[in-house]
């Protein structure tokens with residue numbers, strides 16, 4: 001780090017930590033021992049005191065191309081100087097169309113249309129609203145029920161919280177949306193522990209949709225939303241055959257299937273979208289995070305052509321869908337998105353993730369047998385590692401590892417309770433994979 005970088009980093013260290021209420025954070029613990037990052041490049045963060053910290057979490061599952069990549073930085077800078085903002089309702093700007101076409105080209109089948117938003121949460125709520133409105137404009141207004149899944153994470157809007165299935169994210173927020181039901185989650189440690197990739201056991205759990213459909217009558221169900229790999233709950237890959245089975249049941253009853261690919265989109269599982277990995281075409285795909293490699297907030301919903309077409313009728317001067325955000329398709333996000341997609345293509349980063357998957361899984365499985373390791377679930381460039389909880393202190397071991405990783409081992413990772421999640425930028429090298437798992441092994445022993 002140069003002297004100039006060091007002094008500018010020092011100037012960014014705050015002297016008052018009180019005002020900022022950090023999201024999804026143990027605020028009091030953080031403020032006693034802050035984990036502050038002042039700069040980043042490629043695979044590394046840098047702290048104010050000049051430590052290089054390897055990023056084993058791709059930010060938060062988002063910086064798939066690595067941090068502060070020059071072409072993305074330059075694109076954002078150019079765009080900021082050229083067009084800061086263009087209204088998104090009744091006006092637009094060329095890069096919004098260009099990015100939508102590029103994303104649609106990456107998506108399977110006739111997922112041809114893109115509705116832009118600013119986050120994964122907005123993408124989910126948008127997809128749920130499009131599902132309801134789609135049935136409505138086709139004269140099936142009785143289809144109002146939305147089906148999520150236990151342990152699912154779909155962001156923090158009321159729609160996403162309602163279909164989500166992580167108890168801690170729901171319990172303080174009242175009754176939420178009416179008419180929501182949940183599929184069972186797909187995890188069973190006895191049947192699935194230490195599986196690389198998709199577990200053999202669990203496809204039959206999709207049949208629970210039959211039961212739910214029978215209970216409510218299928219004609220009242222608008223959509224089913226699932227993550228192809230449940231990420232935030234601690235990495236639960238879909239069992240083999242589960243997603244095709246869900247697709248078949250949705251088809252049978254005219255229910256829309258939404259894949260929430262906010263994490264799995266843009267290379268995380270070795271494909272542009274996980275839909276391609278599983279050979280299943282959903283009716284909508286939600287995305288965010290990797291679309292700009294985390295550099296500017298952006299999300300969106302990919303929509304199949306017949307859904308879009310269903311709205312394109314009535315008087316031509318009329319708004320077809322009464323929904324959108326001030327910053328939908330923001331010029332800076334579009335510029336960042338285009339530069340990011342170029343990088344993914346030019347550096348073949350999705351293919352790289354696929355090629356590294358086996359080595360990644362082997363390295364992760366090297367932790368098997370360490371004290372308290374109950375399960376290891378690698379898939380794509382992701383792994384979830386379950387640790388035994390301390391009696392009466394659930395989550396403490398995970399928290400300690402996350403905190404020590406940053407302060408002592410110069411690494412960031414995610415901890416969900418006592419499950420560790422690693423999910424590095426797709427530019428990670430084999431040597432860096434080795435380094436990450438060595439550090440995790442050391443940390444697991446340290447908190448045993």
Ligand SMILES: Cc1ncc(COP(=O)(O)O)c(C=O)c1O
Pocket residue numbers: 118119120121122124153154155156227231232260261262263288289
């Ligand atoms: C599958 C999924 N959906 C939605 C979201 C919410 O995204 P955001 O935090 O950008 O609102 C996330 C975030 O992790 C996610 O993993």
